[in-house]
Each structure stands twice: as structure tokens, then as C-alpha cells.
Amino acid sequence: MKSLTVFTAALLASVLAGPAFAAGDLFIYTWGEYTPPEMVAKFEKTYDVKVHIDTYDSMETMLAKLKSGAGGYDIIVPGHDTMTILVRENLLEPINAANMPNYKNVDEKWRDVFWDKGRVYSAPWAWGSTGFVVDRAVVKGNDTSLKILFEPDDTVKGKINMLRDVNDVINMALRYLGKPRCNENPEDLKAVLDLLSSQKPFVKSYNSETKELLVSGEAAVSMSWNGYAMRARDEKPTLEYIYPKEGYTGWMDNVAVPKGAPDLENAKLWVNFVMAPENAAMITNYARYSNGIKGSEAFVEKALAAAPELNPPSDVAAPEFLSACTPATTKLYDRVWTKLLR
Amino acid sequence: MSARPLALSSRIPPGLARAGLLWPSLAIILLFMVAPIGIMFTYSFLTAAPYGGVEWTFSGAAYTEILFERDFLDDSLAFTPDYLIIVARSVFQAAIATVLCLLISVPTAYYIATRSDRAKNIWLFLITIPYWVNLLIRTIALLFVLRGDGPVNSALIDLGLISQPLPLSYNGFAISLGLIYSFLPFMVLPLYSAFERFDFRLLDAAYDLYASRRVAFFRIVLPVMRPGLIAGSLLVFIPSIGSYLAPDILGGGKTLMIGNLIGTQFQAARNWPFGAALSMILLTITLIVLLWLARRAARQQQLN
Amino acid sequence: MSTARMRDLRTFSGFGLLSVGCAVFLYAPIVFLTLYSFNDGRSVSQWTGFSFRWYQTVFANQNIQTAAVNSLLIAVTAATIATVLALGAAIATVNRRSKSGGEGAYVVLTFPLMVPEIVTAVASLVFFVAVGISLGFVTILLAHIVFCIPFAYLPIKARLEGMDETLPSAAADLYASPAKAFVRITLPLLVPGLLSGWLLAFIISLDDFIITALVAGPGATTLPLHIYGMLRLGMTPEVNAISTLMLAASTALVLLSGLLGQAGRKH
Known part of the structure; x- marks a missing residue:
């Protein structure tokens, strides 16, 4: 029985840890089926970073984990109301998204938002x-x-x-x-x-x-x-x-970096990456919610771009x-x- | 009883051997379950922090909140039956689920135990294979089967037995069915496990003494199943009380059970102390019932 | 008395029918679910046509595969360890001569059953962080072993209770060591209890969502976590497809063990 346990432990360790051939890792904690696989593949190829995605079922689960001090994630995708809590409780890393090269693509109406004035902590992901x-x-x-x-x-x-x-x-x-x-x-x-x-x-x-x-x-x-x-x-x-x-x-979901992220540099790379129009368009095509990035319309599927659900009269x-x-x-x-x- | 019924080695004193067998599981539960729940016990006497978690200020408010509330308008303290209703509903639903599980499981376990050795194992797996599918998915699938346009209602309408779909979903009936569906193997397997060793010559002897089938079943078969019956009832009843998926999905979320109520306190309501207090009360009630059962079982064993 | 008549007396009328009814009840939703894994559309309840597209999606989805494998490994490991621990505890608590402390042990062993999942989940999270165990597979495994113990312990205990004690002790008199007597006599008698306990522990571990969600660390995702995470964007037949694959895996395992058993008997 003992040998079986040791064997299983070894198996667990080998299968679960996953190979880390890439130059670095990026641990994302987000909703399920929210991150387009092609977007992940593109990021991995561009920056030689292995992306790992874990999913949560509610903001409360994510909040409970962050508040308890359990870390290890580089990227989270909180809703705007949860953003106000995370900022107040000092749980986010100030990444100054506004100074990133791709920030120029962010639509003006999503720049000076009340949950993150001047986009110190976050970039837009999707809204609905x-x-x-x-x-x-x-x-x-x-x-x-x-x-x-x-x-x-x-x-x-x-x-x-x-x-x-x-x-x-x-x-x-x-x-x-x-x-x-x-x-x-x-x-x-x-x-x-x-x-x-x-x-x-x-x-x-x-x-x-x-x-x-x-x-x-x-x-x-x-x-x-x-x-x-x-x-x-x-x-x-x-x-x-x-x-x-x-x-x-x-509501708007935002890309943010929790305090104590293991790889701050990779996290910043992701935040900047998300603000590129062709990448943001992938989010819209995959998750079917609007993004907040100017110029992404050109890459969004025609049917989606015209959908009444995404375009209020x-x-x-x-x-x-x-x-x-x-x-x-x-x-x-x-x-x-x-x-x-x- | 023999002096060394189940000692593992003659060189180790039985007391020590017993401790060696018992303590690994006790230790892991005490360390990783009872200690964390100790933290929750402490939390139940603290104040809720604004956005989840607790603040270290003592307060007994969580416990008074269970029975008393401040009026919406004039802020006076008054008795509220809200939470008692929810607790009563949970106990009622869990009791129905347990009894129905018993009624289904006793014959099933008996039937399985009378199969050949190979067929027995196949039946055991047959009962558990559906449980390789996640509970959430299983519950949603059950909802689709019961729904107005689901196969059950469609079949009944096609057969001409009914003209309007039966209200099988989004109600208390569906919750009961969901609880049974969630926990059925937890009754069948312990019953089978207790009964499998049954010596069928006992039954033959009873018939030789002209016992009727009913008498033979209740006097001979059921007593042998008894330990499994207690184990199975605990494994169905206790998780049923705290169940939250069946009321959410099959009940259409229209009524709360205590599992939903406690869950909400740790999530949207952000009132950890109240959630902790509710679960302490639930824990105490379950403990009392369990101890009473254990005492009774022990007394019965002494009588035997 | 003829054997045929004896068989007849041992069967109660309707029991077989009820067992089959029980199986039908268990499998009706499963059949529905399997059917819709072949649906062409995105709906899990409206049929639009036959297709394998959702299986292709699963086979292309590395995350869901990893999650499923993780779930199985954790469930097998947790159920096995819990069953071994529960076996020891059951032997120690049943048949004890002195009454003192018996109830205490019983209450502790069934304690994990009595706390609502969400409370265990939050408490475990706070505890693990407080004592400095970093979240990951170790914490998931520890938590699963703990809540699996009562599910393994109660069926084994039910089996042991009233088991003919004279048998092992007679054996102990015959064999050189009680250990040998235990392995040769007691353990085979316990098999139905062990199997029941292990199966229950296995399915309860495979199912767990809330506790796992709160004690899992980065890179440690199980199938339930993956499935619950998908709900916000809507369930698709992809969930049905992965569930059907799990069912297929379990059925294959059962058939395999059946064949092995048969082969073993022939030798």
C-alpha cells in the first residue's frame, strides 16, 4: 500500500506540476471559457511564456482567496464592483496600465472610470x-x-x-x-x-x-x-x-494584477497584450461580449459587430x-x- | 468474545494496536477539520468585516439574529420565524429523501446480495457509474428529464395518459427527487455491505417454522441490515440537510434550504459570523442526534 | 426442499423489479445527457442534429483534459488513503470491550459529514493560510482525504458490526500469527465493506466543488472547478461530451476488471 501511495504521489507530481519549458509562467485566475485559446497560443508564442488558466465560479470565491492571503496568481479578471473592493482593501498591484504602449487603444469612456481612476490597476477586458x-x-x-x-x-x-x-x-x-x-x-x-x-x-x-x-x-x-x-x-x-x-x-470585467503576483513582468506583458485591437477582438468573438478597445471592430465577426445585444439603440x-x-x-x-x- | 479478536500481532498489546489503528484517522480529522472549524467557532462570535471576512470585535449578534430581527421600519427587536422555517424545511426535505432512499434501497440491496458473486460486483458498479458525472451536471440533466417539455411528460402525453404536462419540476417534489438522486448509492452500498454476509439458511429455517414472508423479512432480514441502515441514513440525511444544488436547480431557487442560506452568508451577503453561527447550530443539532443514536446502539449491543 | 423452491423463497416478489426501477431512475438523466453530447447545436436540451463536434472540442481542449485527469488522480488517491485509514479506525472502534471513548471516536470520525461544505471550505482556506501550507494539490488531497473518511468508515463499520467474531479468533488460534489470520480470514470477509466504502469515497471526492475551489492553488484545477467556471458563459454540450467520456472510462474499467476476474478464475 505504501509503495502504491509513493507511486501515486510521484504520478501526481509529474502530471500535475506540468512541464515548464517556457521562459516563464503566467497564472491566470478567471471565469471559465472566457479566455480565447487562440489568444493564449499567440501570447505563448510571442513571449515564450507558458499560460496556466484556473477558473472561478463567482467573484466571492476569488475575493475570499485573495483576502485570506493565498496568492500565486499573476492575473485576475474582477468585475468593476469587485474592483472597488480590491482597491480599497489594497489587494492590487499598481501596474500603471495608462503608461503602457497599447493604452492608446483604450476607448476614452473606459479610461477614467470610477472603479479605477486613471487606470492605475487595470485594463478593460469585456463589458456588458x-x-x-x-x-x-x-x-x-x-x-x-x-x-x-x-x-x-x-x-x-x-x-x-x-x-x-x-x-x-x-x-x-x-x-x-x-x-x-x-x-x-x-x-x-x-x-x-x-x-x-x-x-x-x-x-x-x-x-x-x-x-x-x-x-x-x-x-x-x-x-x-x-x-x-x-x-x-x-x-x-x-x-x-x-x-x-x-x-x-x-458591468465591466477588468484585467488586474493581485498583490504579490509571482511574475509581475509577465503579468504586465499580458495586460498590455489585452489592449491590442486584434487581441481584444478575439475576446469579443470568443466570449461574445463587447471589449473596450478602439479599432477592434475591424477584427470582430460581422454578425457580432451588428448584434442589437451589443449595440444599444x-x-x-x-x-x-x-x-x-x-x-x-x-x-x-x-x-x-x-x-x-x- | 475472544480476548484478542482483531489484534494484528501477538507481541503488541491490544490497547496499543488499537490506538495505532485508530489514531491516524482521528489525528488527520482533528488537525485538518476540527481545528479549522474551531476557527469558524471563533468567527461566529466576531463582527462581519465590510467586504467578507471578520473584524476582531466580540459580538453575540450572529446568534440572536437567528431568532430575532430589527424591524425594517422602527428598528425594534422582534421574533422572526424566517430562519426556523428554512431549518424546518431542510430537515423535512432531508427526512423525506432519507425515508424514500430507504424504501428503494432495502429491496435493491437485498436483490444485489442474492446475486452471484460476479453479478454482485457488476451491480455495485452499475449503481455508482452515473456518479462519475459531476453532481451539477447530473442535477441539470434530471431537471431536463422532468421539465414540461422533457421526455417524461412527453411520453405521458403521447400515451394519452395526461393532456397537460405534470408539474414535476421547479417545486418541492423535484427537490426531493433531486436529493434522492444525489445520494441514493450512499444508502444502497452500506445496506449491501451490512447484508452481504447474510446466512440464507436463517431464512429457510424461519420458513420451516412456518413464518410468513412478512415476518421473515422484518424479523430476520431487516435486523441484519440494521448497521447498514444506520450508516446509510446518516450518509443520506446529513448531506441532504446541507444540500444546495437540488433546491437551486430543481426547486428553481424559489425556496432556500439551510445549505443555500449558509452559502449566501459567505458569498453575496458577506456575513461570515452569521454563516458560522448558523453552521454551529446545525452542527450542534446533528451532534446531539448522533450521540443519542450512538448511545442507543451501544445499549442495544449490551442487551444482545 | 428443492433448490428451485429455496431460491424462490429467498426472493421477495417485486424486489427485482424495484432494483431495475432504481437503475432506470439512475440512468434516465444519464442517457439524456449522453444523447445531447452528440448535439450539433450549442444547446444541451434542444436537439438540432447529430455531430461529433463537441468531442472534437474536448479533444482540442487541453485544460479540460488536464482537469479531468487531475480529478481522477485525486479521487483515486484520496479514496484509497481514506479507506485504509477508515479500515483501521473501524477495526479499532468495533468490537472494543471497554465502552469509554468509543462515542468520542465515532463522533470525530463522522464529524466531517456534519459541517456544511461551504463552512469547511472557508475554514480550511483560512487554516491552511494561517499555518503556512501553500495552496495546491497537497491541500486539495488533504481536504479530500478528511471528508472522504466518514464515507469510507461507515460502510466498513456496518460490515464489521456483528460480523462473526469467532471466525477470526478461531483462525488466530490456527495460524502462527494474528496478522496472517487477519489477511487470510478477516480481510476477505471485509471486501464488500471496503469496496462500498472506497466507491463512496471515490464519488464524493470526484464530485466535490466548493471545498476544492477554496483550497486549490494556481495550476491545480479539477473537473468540477472547470465545469462550474463555464456556467457564466453558458453550458454547452462540451460538458456532456466530457461527462460521457468519463462514463465511458468508468464502464471500460468495470469491464476490464470483470474480464481480469474471469481470467483469474480460469487459472
Whole structure:
């Protein structure tokens, strides 16, 4: 038995450590299926660096690991609200992305963002929005109001899906009620709870995997991220992504370097690499979300470049980018959520 | 009982041999499980840091929060049944899953034990092969099977048995089915493992004494299965209580179980002390039940 | 009494049917999942046509392959070590004559079962960082061994309880050493318990997501981590394809062991 254990350990060590023939390594910690393989191959070839990708399922997993002090990653891809936390808690390496050669390609509107003023810590990776999708074969007309979701007609009752995300759901409800987001006012949240409770009997599920629900027809209306919505429309043309007239949430994922990254130089090479238009276009083609790089349009697939999910109509307001809510708000949100689903 | 029933060497005193057998597993659990949970116990008496983690200020708030809440509007402290409802639902769902698993597993384990030696092993693998697929994927696949347009409803409609799809998904029924599907082998295998050594001559003897099948089954077969029954029930019941995938996916996320609740506290709600306190309470309840079971088992053994 | 009648009396009516029903229940979602691994489209529930494209995707995806191999290696190692540890613990806790401390050991051995996964996960992360063990395969393996122990221990214990103790002790009288008696008599009797325990430990390790997610270090990814990470961008039949390949691997292993067993018997 002992020899077996020793053998397995040796096997583990040889298989798991992986060969390190390249001049260096780059450890990326990101969402799954988010990094185009061709982009990785190109980077490896250009810089002779071996890229290793580990994936997380939520920002919280990544945050818990970084906060505990467990390091070892060179690159992370936090959302903009998580960026504000990482910066506040001093968990990021100041890499001065603004001084990098490829920074000139970054679209002006993604330069002086509130989660990273002057791009000291990060570069744009991809961005998108959280609106909702309706099946126009079921919901006729061209209404773009959240009323379809929150005070549904008989045709869609029992065919509604909400994202299983406390912040997205409550912020959307606050918009419908015309109240400020990240709200600390108990009376507003009481109203949110009442609204969501009255909507709940008509909700089929609270699920973030919205594509299968919409395509199968199990759901006729669903909150959705724009990238998901596009993939759903590819399979069912009657689906339409709606930019609600009451407003909607925007998000941006950013490339950043955690404090104590083992190979700061390789990490900086990656950040600069990501800001090149032809590379950024690979992200859009692969993950199907917009990037923030000027000139990338030339390399983006035609169908994507014209997709309504990635191009809000001109009469629609810009998405609202929210900062991470205060602890007091988080606590209120959690109570609403628990009471809704108890 | 023999003086040295299972001693490994005659030169080593039995007490020492026993310690040598027992302590490696105890040590690894105490070091890598009980010690970390000790940290969590400490956390449950601290204050939540703003964005996850804890601040080192003592507070018993996490424990009072379980039963009492501040009113949304006037900030007065009042009793809340929210968390009790969630705990009760978890226990109820887990109990149903355990009982149903038992009802399915006892005949299955009996059937497997009566096969030839080769067939027995094939059955054991047959029961576990589906579990090479990840739990998340299995649960999603089960949802697709149960769904309104899934094969079960389609088949029933094609057969003309129903005209409208049955509500098999996104409800409590689906959660129960999901829990059974998650943990069935954890009941079958221990039952089989306890029963496999059964001496079938006992059954023949019972029939010779004109025992009915029912009596033979309950008086002779079930008592032999008993250790497996206890083991299997623990392996199904306890993980079921803390399960979060079945309610999330099969229940459509419309109701929380305690696993979801605790998970949320460590994630979106960023309230580690409360999550820790909830799990300490859950741990205490499970421990009490387990000790009670162990005492009862020991007493029964003495009686025998 | 004829053998046929004896067989008949040993079978309870409906038990066979229920076992087959149990197998159908277990396999229905698996069949569905396997079917959609051959789907031409991106959907995992809407059929558009037959194709092998998702298998090609898996064969081109180095990351998912590495993750699957890692998962298998970790599960085999953790289950084996946990079963060996659990065997020792089961022998020591069953059949003990003095009552003191028995319950304590029992509670400690089943303790990993009682803590919700997310709590174990966060606690282990904090603990490993505090004592300075860097995250990676070692921490994953340690965590897996710990939570596998009760899953291996309980079936083995169930097997040992009430096992005819006179047999090993009679054997001990006959053989020169009790060790020999243990290997020749007790161990073969324990095989069903060991097999059950090992299988349960194996599948629980293969399945684990949350604990692994928090104690894994850079470059240490398992299949569940990979699959959960994919959800944000949407599940594709690639997941079905890798799952089907895992099923194929397990079936091949079972067939192989069956053939080996048969060959062994012939000699």
C-alpha cells in the first residue's frame, strides 16, 4: 500500500506540476471559457511564456482567496464592483496600465472610470449589461417596460425567470419603483419586498442559466445578461433583448494584477497584450461580449459587430454602473432575499 | 468474545494496536477539520468585516439574529420565524429523501446480495457509474428529464395518459427527487455491505417454522441490515440537510434550504459570523442526534 | 426442499423489479445527457442534429483534459488513503470491550459529514493560510482525504458490526500469527465493506466543488472547478461530451476488471 501511495504521489507530481519549458509562467485566475485559446497560443508564442488558466465560479470565491492571503496568481479578471473592493482593501498591484504602449487603444469612456481612476490597476477586458429577454411570439408589441416582468400579463404568468442574483434582482426592482439603487432606505426595501413577493407566484425559477429556459420555451420572459441573450436568439429568433426604459445595469470585467503576483513582468506583458485591437477582438468573438478597445471592430465577426445585444439603440440611456453597495445595504438586501425565499 | 479478536500481532498489546489503528484517522480529522472549524467557532462570535471576512470585535449578534430581527421600519427587536422555517424545511426535505432512499434501497440491496458473486460486483458498479458525472451536471440533466417539455411528460402525453404536462419540476417534489438522486448509492452500498454476509439458511429455517414472508423479512432480514441502515441514513440525511444544488436547480431557487442560506452568508451577503453561527447550530443539532443514536446502539449491543 | 423452491423463497416478489426501477431512475438523466453530447447545436436540451463536434472540442481542449485527469488522480488517491485509514479506525472502534471513548471516536470520525461544505471550505482556506501550507494539490488531497473518511468508515463499520467474531479468533488460534489470520480470514470477509466504502469515497471526492475551489492553488484545477467556471458563459454540450467520456472510462474499467476476474478464475 505504501509503495502504491509513493507511486501515486510521484504520478501526481509529474502530471500535475506540468512541464515548464517556457521562459516563464503566467497564472491566470478567471471565469471559465472566457479566455480565447487562440489568444493564449499567440501570447505563448510571442513571449515564450507558458499560460496556466484556473477558473472561478463567482467573484466571492476569488475575493475570499485573495483576502485570506493565498496568492500565486499573476492575473485576475474582477468585475468593476469587485474592483472597488480590491482597491480599497489594497489587494492590487499598481501596474500603471495608462503608461503602457497599447493604452492608446483604450476607448476614452473606459479610461477614467470610477472603479479605477486613471487606470492605475487595470485594463478593460469585456463589458456588458443586464436587461431582460422576451419571446416576441408570446409578448406582442414593442413595450420595453419592466412591467412585463414585475406585473405580468396572464400570457406570461408562470413563465418568468429571474437571475439568481440578489443585487441584480433588487436593483432592477428598485428601478421599476423609481427608487435609487444600492438603497439604504428601509421603506424602499420594504416596497421592493412587497413587489417581489407579489411577483413570486408567477415566477418559474430564479436561475442564472437563462439560455436553455428561453430557447425551450419554459420561460417567455427572463432577466438576462446581453451575451446570453444573443446566444439564445441564435437558437430562437423570436427572442428579443430588451433595454428597459426604466434603466438597466452595466458591468465591466477588468484585467488586474493581485498583490504579490509571482511574475509581475509577465503579468504586465499580458495586460498590455489585452489592449491590442486584434487581441481584444478575439475576446469579443470568443466570449461574445463587447471589449473596450478602439479599432477592434475591424477584427470582430460581422454578425457580432451588428448584434442589437451589443449595440444599444441610440434612444436608450447608457447603462448604470453601480459601485459595490455598502455593508448596511448588503445586509438589507440579504434580508429581503431571505424573506422572499424563506 | 475472544480476548484478542482483531489484534494484528501477538507481541503488541491490544490497547496499543488499537490506538495505532485508530489514531491516524482521528489525528488527520482533528488537525485538518476540527481545528479549522474551531476557527469558524471563533468567527461566529466576531463582527462581519465590510467586504467578507471578520473584524476582531466580540459580538453575540450572529446568534440572536437567528431568532430575532430589527424591524425594517422602527428598528425594534422582534421574533422572526424566517430562519426556523428554512431549518424546518431542510430537515423535512432531508427526512423525506432519507425515508424514500430507504424504501428503494432495502429491496435493491437485498436483490444485489442474492446475486452471484460476479453479478454482485457488476451491480455495485452499475449503481455508482452515473456518479462519475459531476453532481451539477447530473442535477441539470434530471431537471431536463422532468421539465414540461422533457421526455417524461412527453411520453405521458403521447400515451394519452395526461393532456397537460405534470408539474414535476421547479417545486418541492423535484427537490426531493433531486436529493434522492444525489445520494441514493450512499444508502444502497452500506445496506449491501451490512447484508452481504447474510446466512440464507436463517431464512429457510424461519420458513420451516412456518413464518410468513412478512415476518421473515422484518424479523430476520431487516435486523441484519440494521448497521447498514444506520450508516446509510446518516450518509443520506446529513448531506441532504446541507444540500444546495437540488433546491437551486430543481426547486428553481424559489425556496432556500439551510445549505443555500449558509452559502449566501459567505458569498453575496458577506456575513461570515452569521454563516458560522448558523453552521454551529446545525452542527450542534446533528451532534446531539448522533450521540443519542450512538448511545442507543451501544445499549442495544449490551442487551444482545 | 428443492433448490428451485429455496431460491424462490429467498426472493421477495417485486424486489427485482424495484432494483431495475432504481437503475432506470439512475440512468434516465444519464442517457439524456449522453444523447445531447452528440448535439450539433450549442444547446444541451434542444436537439438540432447529430455531430461529433463537441468531442472534437474536448479533444482540442487541453485544460479540460488536464482537469479531468487531475480529478481522477485525486479521487483515486484520496479514496484509497481514506479507506485504509477508515479500515483501521473501524477495526479499532468495533468490537472494543471497554465502552469509554468509543462515542468520542465515532463522533470525530463522522464529524466531517456534519459541517456544511461551504463552512469547511472557508475554514480550511483560512487554516491552511494561517499555518503556512501553500495552496495546491497537497491541500486539495488533504481536504479530500478528511471528508472522504466518514464515507469510507461507515460502510466498513456496518460490515464489521456483528460480523462473526469467532471466525477470526478461531483462525488466530490456527495460524502462527494474528496478522496472517487477519489477511487470510478477516480481510476477505471485509471486501464488500471496503469496496462500498472506497466507491463512496471515490464519488464524493470526484464530485466535490466548493471545498476544492477554496483550497486549490494556481495550476491545480479539477473537473468540477472547470465545469462550474463555464456556467457564466453558458453550458454547452462540451460538458456532456466530457461527462460521457468519463462514463465511458468508468464502464471500460468495470469491464476490464470483470474480464481480469474471469481470467483469474480460469487459472
